[in-house]
Amino acid sequence: MSQPPSGAHHPRPPAAPAPGAGRAAPPPDDLFAGSAAPPDEDSPNRTRNLLACGGCLLLALLLAAGLFLGYQWITPDEGSYKHPETPTAEQSEAPAEAEQPSEEEPAEEVSPAPEGAQELSALVSPSGNIHCTLSGDDVSCSLEEHFLENNTGGECTEDAPFAVRVGAEGEPQLDCGQSVASGDAAELAYGESAKNGNVACTSESSGMTCWNTRTGTGFTVAKDTYETF
Numbered sequence: 001m002s003q004p005p006s007g008a009h010h011p012r013p014p015a016a017p018a019p020g021a022g023r024a025a026p027p028p029d030d031l032f033a034g035s036a037a038p039p040d041e042d043s044p045n046r047t048r049n050l051l052a053c054g055g056c057l058l059l060a061l062l063l064a065a066g067l068f069l070g071y072q073w074i075t076p077d078e079g080s081y082k083h084p085e086t087p088t089a090e091q092s093e094a095p096a097e098a099e100q101p102s103e104e105e106p107a108e109e110v111s112p113a114p115e116g117a118q119e120l121s122a123l124v125s126p127s128g129n130i131h132c133t134l135s136g137d138d139v140s141c142s143l144e145e146h147f148l149e150n151n152t153g154g155e156c157t158e159d160a161p162f163a164v165r166v167g168a169e170g171e172p173q174l175d176c177g178q179s180v181a182s183g184d185a186a187e188l189a190y191g192e193s194a195k196n197g198n199v200a201c202t203s204e205s206s207g208m209t210c211w212n213t214r215t216g217t218g219f220t221v222a223k224d225t226y227e228t229f
Contacts, residue, residue, distance in 0.1 A: 110216040113200035117193035122185040123201065129223060130208045131181040134196035137168035139210040139218075141201075142180045147224045152176065164219050164226070166212055168198070172219045172228040 124131050132141040142163040149158045156162045156176035163175040188194050188203040195201075201210040207225055211218025220227045 109198075109213040111211055111218075112213050113195035114193040114202065117195040117200055118186075118188070119196060120186050120188070120194040121196050122180075122182045123188040123194050123203075124181075124185040125203055125208055126187060126190060130221065131179070131185055132201055132208060132210060133180045133182070134194065134199045134201065134210075136197040137199065137212060137214070138165060139199035139201065139212070140165035140175065140180050141208055141210055141219070141221055142178065143221060143223065144179065144181070145223060148226050151226045162221070162226070164221060164228075166199075166210070166217055166219060166228075168212060168215065171217060 121135060122131070122133050129145055130141055130143055132139060140163060142161045144161055146156075146162040147158060148156055148162050152162075152174060155174055160177045161179040163178045163180065164172055165175050166172040188201065190203050190205050193200060193202045195213075198214050199210065199212050201208060207220050207222030209218065209220040211229075216229075218229055220229075
């Protein structure tokens, strides 16, 4: 029986598996440690910043809304509701005062005094025979010498002064026997006029004419003439 050559290698039988080799080994605890994201250290700061910005934005919106509403209140649009204003005492009394007519307002003159009339309260004609007084609504004239007895139906005799007056109402009235002569009377030249209050007179060589400027009623007198209008 031949023996294998001395240098030949004999195959080794396969080694038996070690105990527990058939089970997979558990993964190490830090297998996914390298893939996990590192913790963000700025997250709390970012959150605080976002909250702060949100608060600022909300405050800005509230401020803008307040300004808009305030502007609408101060200057309301046309047709919108307007807050009623309480009138002051002076504004409340103004209409009542406006309705009251002014006592100083002059009444319309029917026959005003001629332009350039002098302001006189007592005057005398250049002849010195006709004296007149002017005051308010009344004007009176008297003559020391006259021939008007027949013109007055004997009411004014030739031995007493002739006098006539006109006021704010009615026709001229005779007032014979009364003289209005005054030492303070100013001479009113022929062709000149005088006024005082609501009466006026014009001196002419033919006589003296006086009247109430509001009513236009008056008279003309001379030594031998007496007329009313």
